[in-house]
Amino acid sequence: MITTVTMNTSIDKAYFMDHEVQNGTVMRVSRCRNSAGGKGLNVARAVKLCGEKVQATGLAGGFNGKYLESLLEKDEVQYQFLHIAGETRCCINILDECYGSTEYLEPGCEVAAEEEDRFLQRFPEIIQKSKIITISGSVPRGISKNIYAKMISKAKEMGKKVILDTSGELLKEGIKAKPTVVKPNQDEIELLYEVEIHTIEDVIKYARKIYEQGIPYVVISLGGEGALMVCEEGVFQGKPPKLEVVNTVGCGDSMVGGLAVALERNYTSQEALKFAVAVASANALSPNTGDFKPEICEKILSEVTVKRL
Ligand SMILES: Nc1ncnc2c1ncn2[C@@H]1O[C@H](COP(=O)(O)OP(=O)(O)O)[C@@H](O)[C@H]1O
Numbered sequence: 407m408i409t410t411v412t413m414n415t416s417i418d419k420a421y422f423m424d425h426e427v428q429n430g431t432v433m434r435v436s437r438c439r440n441s442a443g444g445k446g447l448n449v450a451r452a453v454k455l456c457g458e459k460v461q462a463t464g465l466a467g468g469f470n471g472k473y474l475e476s477l478l479e480k481d482e483v484q485y486q487f488l489h490i491a492g493e494t495r496c497c498i499n500i501l502d503e504c505y506g507s508t509e510y511l512e513p514g515c516e517v518a519a520e521e522e523d524r525f526l527q528r529f530p531e532i533i534q535k536s537k538i539i540t541i542s543g544s545v546p547r548g549i550s551k552n553i554y555a556k557m558i559s560k561a562k563e564m565g566k567k568v569i570l571d572t573s574g575e576l577l578k579e580g581i582k583a584k585p586t587v588v589k590p591n592q593d594e595i596e597l598l599y600e601v602e603i604h605t606i607e608d609v610i611k612y613a614r615k616i617y618e619q620g621i622p623y624v625v626i627s628l629g630g631e632g633a634l635m636v637c638e639e640g641v642f643q644g645k646p647p648k649l650e651v652v653n654t655v656g657c658g659d660s661m662v663g664g665l666a667v668a669l670e671r672n673y674t675s676q677e678a679l680k681f682a683v684a685v686a687s688a689n690a691l692s693p694n695t696g697d698f699k700p701e702i703c704e705k706i707l708s709e710v711t712v713k714r715l
């Protein structure tokens with residue numbers, strides 16, 4: 407089984423606009439779709455669509471927390487959240503023809519130190535039956551910046567494999583605990599090393615730096631260019647075919663889902679990269695996050711190329 411951790415859960419609202427967005431005016435939304443969000447819940451849906459057993463954990467609170475759980479029930483994703491006093495946030499993704507996708511992400515509610523401690527105490531029991539743990543996204547206010555490092559250490563001590571997908575201080579601290587996989591995108595490595603990245607050689611250079619800190623698989627996602635993997639066998643790039651994308655929100659999360667499934671199935675590193683690129687790119691063809699048509703994913707999988715760099 408795969409457990410996905412989402413500390414900053416969210417009701418994700420996708421606003422589909424028929425007209426071009428004009429700032430400073432009243433805009434009527436043509437269609438709205440709510441989904442259980444926060445990166446780890448997109449990961450959970452992608453894993454489920456791949457056909458593997460998954461459970462979601464993290465923090466949920468208030469009316470939005472209850473709504474979130476009801477959305478997960480519709481998605482048939484099992485969950486075990488710690489219920490907190492604060493309210494689960496909302497995140498808005500505005501989709502229009504002119505700008506594509508514009509996201510407004512709320513920071514999340516304040517969480518008490520005692521609630522963080524309670525989650526960490528329950529964590530070993532929650533992940534007990536899982537082989538793979540994914541940890542994704544931001545944390546709400548009040549949560550310690552080394553919480554992911556603590557979870558990674560505990561999960562590794564219990565013999566689990568861990569995939570970390572986060573940014574900034576949480577990523578920096580998390581890397582110190584040596585998760586099995588990290589999946590930053592280009593912006594996230596720029597932030598981590600305070601540099602600007604212009605070439606694939608730059609990407610390789612910084613991915614290697616992370617690898618040298620004891621991370622067995624470093625996967626850098628590169629949008630339409632696919633993803634780069636640095637691992638013991640070398641450096642590889644997985645490239646998807648050219649696609650008419652519909653909504654790229656949740657592509658990184660779907661990639662984490664694909665990587666988790668690949669670890670669960672003991673794929674080789676090149677097979678894992680190919681599979682993860684296919685799942686992520688299939689998500690770009692769906693209007694929904696952490697969603698794809700399995701037959702489309704199969705077709706993309708046959709067209710993904712993996713080459714050694
Ligand atoms: N325009 C696109 N065309 C095809 N695949 C895409 C596109 N954008 C994203 N993807 C797929 O999703 C993966 C993750 O996307 P990326 O945007 O890098 O992640 P993140 O959401 O973390 O920023 C890519 O490696 C690729 O497989």
Ligand SMILES: O=P(O)(O)OC[C@H]1O[C@](O)(COP(=O)(O)O)[C@@H](O)[C@@H]1O
Pocket residue numbers: 414416418443444445448497511542543544545654655656657658659695
């Ligand atoms: O947990 P974070 O980092 O604040 O991000 C939350 C939001 O990011 C999203 O996963 C989208 O992120 P991506 O576009 O990077 O895949 C939303 O679904 C979600 O609610």
